Amino acid sequence: MMEFALLLLLGGVGPVLIAEALLARYEVLVYAAGWRTPTIVRPKGMPPARGADADRPPDAYLVYLDGIGKRRFHDTRDGGRLVKSLIDGAPELRVLGQVQPYSPLALPLADRPVWKWLRRHIGLVLFLHNVMQTFVAADRRYRPLYNRAVGSQIATQLRYAGYQPDSGIPVVMLSYSGGAQVATGAVEELWSQLRSPLWLITLGGFHNGANDISHAQHLDRLTSTGDRIERVGTWMFPQRWRLFRWSGWNRAHRDGKITVHRLDPATHVGPRSYISPKARLPDGRSHLDRTADTVIALIRDRLSATAESDGPVP
Structure with a gap:
């Protein structure tokens, strides 16, 4: 009976996986051919950024790149709780959460007519679409195009939020799950x-x-022994293995640019995830509170270290 159920599942999901594998490349190829340009339109009433007052420069800009649950301009993975916690806890930051990490054309998946129908009838397809986009972003054949497309999207959104090139104000890219593939790829652009x-x-x-x-000053890796999905990534991609000494990741390790921070016992998703507002720690904080506190502390520590290294203004 179990074998029969597995065959039924594979029979249903298999064609969907094949279709998504073929379609996932479409958007990046359309971008590369110049047939369509990335959209710069935001929903009516949505500001280019939230947090620090737009009338004065913030201490830093924070760009949040969500995991594969991202489907709209708004932060949908957790109802926007993580972004809200960051804004509430660090009013000195200007925060952008509208970047579409799984769309080289910056098109929200849930707003496309055909996807609205699919969401109502075959919700699995939406999940698989962003999964496949993550692998397209990692594929050496498409990675340079994808990196340039999303890196340019982020740069455009930052300019609309008031960022001035050569201003020296730090840009922090906070990425969840597959958003890390996009964040590391956007660095060069x-x-x-x-x-x-x-x-x-x-x-x-x-x-x-x-x-x-190499153009990133530092990477802080927040992880947990309970995060099986992240651990799978360290196993399945050879460039994450120490054997591949000249991969971008291992070069950064040798240069001392990567620091690991443990958020045990959090899991990747579910009721005990990094962003769970219900799972509690011994000190009474929720997993969400601890994650937001950790991110804010890291940013403030680096801002302080940068200010000290620059010395007093003459």
């Missing part, structure tokens, strides 16, 4: 366009380790 200090923070980061992050 962001540096090329904005020449900003770039800091990366990955939360349960799922990425192949091939991207060159």
Whole structure:
């Protein structure tokens, strides 16, 4: 009986996987051919950024790249709780959460007519679409195009939020799960366009380790022994293995650019995930509170260290 059920599942999901594998490349190829340009339109009433007052420069810009649950301009994975916690806890930051990490054309998946129908009838397809986009972003044949497309999207959104190239204000890219593939890939394009200090923070980061992050000043890796999905990524991508010494990830390790921070016993998803508002720690904080506190502390520590290294203004 179990074998029969498995065959039925594979029979139903298999064709969907094949179709998504073929379609996932379409958007990046359309971008490369110049047939369509990335959209810059946001929903009516949605500001280009939230947090620090737009009338004065913030201490840093924070770009949140969500996991594969991202389907809209708004932060949908957790109802926007993580972004809200960051804004509430660090009003000195200007936060952008509308970037579409799984769309080189910056098109929200849930707003496309055909996907609205699919969401009502075959919700699994939406999940698989973003999974496949993550693997397209990691594929060496499409990775440079994908990196340039999403890096340019982030740079454009930062400019609309008030970022001035060469201003010296840090840009922090906080990425969850597959968003780490996009964040590490966007580094080169962001540096090329904005020449900003770039800091990366990955939360349960799922990425192949091939991207060159030499223009990022540091990467803080938030992980947990309970995160099986991130651990799978470290096994399945050879560039994450120590044997591949010259991968972007291992070069960054040798340069001392990667620091690991443990958020045990959090899991990748589910009721005990990094962003769970219900799972509690011995100190009474929720997993969500601890994650937000950790991200804010890391940013403030680096801002302080940068200010000290620059010395007093004459």
